[in-house]
Amino acid sequence: MERHELIVIGGGPSGLAAATTAANAGIECLLIDEQANPGGQIYRAVGTIPEQRASLLGPDYNYGRKLVDQFNQSSASYLPGTTLWNLNSQREIGILRDGQASLISADRIIIATGAMERPVPFPGWTLPGVMSAGAGQILLKSSGLVPAQGVVLAGVGPLLLLLAWQYLHAGVKIHAILDMSPSGNIWRALPHLPGALLAHHYILKGLRYQMQLKMAGVKFFSGVTEFHAVGGDLLEAVEFTHRGGRKRIDTHLLLSHFGVIPDSHLSRCAGCDHTWDANQLCWRPVADKWGNSSVDGIAIVGDGSGIGGAVAARHAGRIAGFEAARALGRMDEKQRDDAAREDQGWMRDDLRVRPFLEARFHPPAELLSAPPDETVVCRCEEINAGAIRTAIHAGHKDANQVKFLTRCGMGPCQGRQCDNAVSQIVARELGDKKMISGGYRIRPPIRPLTIEQLAALDEGADPK
């Protein structure tokens, strides 16, 4: 099997920084990413985007170019357009590139696969015309596509404001922004404000976006509950409760967003231990301050190990790069500690804003764990919340048993869209506050592989 010293999975800020740092320390390093270009989620298409569109996206976005340049100048090798479909505890990796599946392995692995948007089932979320706000942003970044007949933005989290601001500058009509964060969030967030002020630029940015949007006449509704997307075969409108009254806004496009959570499929497939993060309401891998997971030789950095944002992701990547240099014998502990000190400090400063953001944008508990019975939870197999509750009350006391019984989570997305909701519904029904009932066991291939591709698998059999 082709063997590398270090394989970094994911070419966002954390992966780019990790690969660059490790390569600069003399490590033979391969970076794998399924996108066509480096940059990850936030700096998506940063190297190829037209100037005019880049200016719409703001200065943060353009910072990505520097990271990509540094990576390109390093000795790290790069496999773009390559999907990873397996990683096991023995650090064997299954990749798919141009239709060819192969097995490769490494002495050390850094998982930097980032975040995904938190899937939240609400009535009507499967209707065409309902997309995630991240999807809207990707269409803007990668294809220069914007809503043609106006859009409703709804949910919780800073991305809604950012996207609205980006749309405003692109001349898009925004029918309304619906904020579903519970009104108590503001109060719960306040105690964290002093810490957050050290990273005040984040908060100022949010306030500035909000002010500009309001000045442009965009309607804001806060404290929105009982949110439904309605339509026959296609989205026609959104309906919601606001200040005690039921409201309806006609729209052909709804972009919803409920924050981001680690994309933990890969780290779970590899057998790394995970815990429930009660602040971020998601599963996150257990990792030490160097990014080391519970599995020997596998580290996890960036948003994939818990949401910290792009700046923290970059520092975490560098820190894991130094740790790789130690583990692979290029640095001793002291050299590593010295090299990493600056990044650790900056990362700490940057993360100070998180408790504030987490409290401010904490999604309402009922939304996640108590969707109405008729709401589809598993989009692939069309299993609704009622069927899940019936299974639980028939004695199936964890997410996996519910999955076996109902096929919830067994469709093509392999449970990515329903795992979080199902674990929370199970826990709520059982009164399991600590979430000991757990999430789905994740089985490879974590990205579908055809039978022909498996039949032609290149195991790179050792010549011996």
Added chain:
Amino acid sequence: MNAKSDVIIIGGGLMGLSTALHLGRRGIKAVVLEKASPGRHASGVNAGGLRQLNRHIAEIPLTVAAAEIWKNIRELVDDDCDVVLNGQVRVAESDAQLQKLQARVDAVKAQGYQHEQIIDSETLYRLVPRLVGGCVGALYNPDDGSARPFHAATAFRHKAIALGAEIRSGVEVLAIEESNDGWKLDTNQGVFSAANVVNCAGAWANCFAAMLGESVPLTPKAPTLMVTERLPPFLDLTVGAEGYQLSFKQMQNGTVIIGGAHLAKLDFEREQSVIDFATLKTSAQTVTRFFPHMAQVRIVRSWAGIEGFMPDNIPVIGKSAKAAGIFHAFGFSAHGFQLSPIVGRILSELILDGKTDLPIEPFDIRRFNESES
């Protein structure tokens, strides 16, 4: 906790649940101790194949009796367990293979059983139209089929409970000892005692046999299954092939389940298996060989279950040879799902009547003990 009962069953897989159910039918309220949750291991994750075809000759009386029960499974468990009986074939690519299968049919007939037959290629292609050209015939049983294993385990559990059984999840038996009036089981939840103990601990069963001084060569292994995306219906039967590790069937939901006892790497202590894709490559090659139209179909998931294998690939079923009041049923070597309804009945008869009508001598635990036989 110190509870006393007539019968304690170690293991809440199908064997344990079926035994509890059959005891319940005769008025005995058994207690099932399961360290994880019922159906968590082999019984809930297997391929659901209800196969009589090509079994070890010694298993034929049991498999035929089990097939009768599956046909009317609702009568036993009040649920159809999604049983579908559309038949199973074992395909031959050459005349030599077909002759071998014919010899098999003759041997089965010599035992007085008629359920296996040879079909010619014309019949084969009528039954399996998407099969690759060039196959010469097959071994066939029209009454084989499949069920949904986790549904079956759930139905057996519900029925056992309805008949009075008590099923305790999260109770791990740590040791078994003789006491004045029967047996004492040490568990992570306290001590349980009973007059009779049934060892249905699957791949873990040998540790209890060993505690009783009758250790057997059971090996835990992890057979792997793959499942594809949903496809339009193209196959009613289960397909195997002479000379290949293949078990191939389309479920009613359109997905195709691919098995054939390809093994994952098993860490038995931690109950973790690592799927071996180099091995599954062979499995994929076998699939494209017999069903070329599957080439572009996506594999959505693979998984492995932990199962106990015996050197002769047939189980241990019967009374302990060393200790009164102890009964064993384990080592089903990846084909116990089909047998589970009858195994439970056999054990209930052994416990309550001291005997059974079915021939279980070949499954005697002493068969591995040369000095004694």
Added chain:
Amino acid sequence: MPVFRRLEEADIRWVEIQIDGQTTQAREGDSVAAALLAAGLRSCRTSPISGAPRAPFCMMGVCYECLVEVDGIPNRQSCQITVQEGMQIRRQIGTAKGYR
């Protein structure tokens, strides 16, 4: 009426693709899903279970709602595939219903 429109940008390069047999243009670098939305299509498939129409949802490869047939191969994730000149794309409408 399409739900999305293209920003007016200089030096756009176009490729010709076919959607359900009809020739249309996509922008070089577009994902197939983006090209479908830009062409004004609101759904890309029907659910194999209920038959309800579905459309791309996440655009980042996690939801599997964007499955279409590309160059004769069904169930491909259109948000993860870049358009190529001459690509034949078919929506998956009404295939394989009636599963249990």
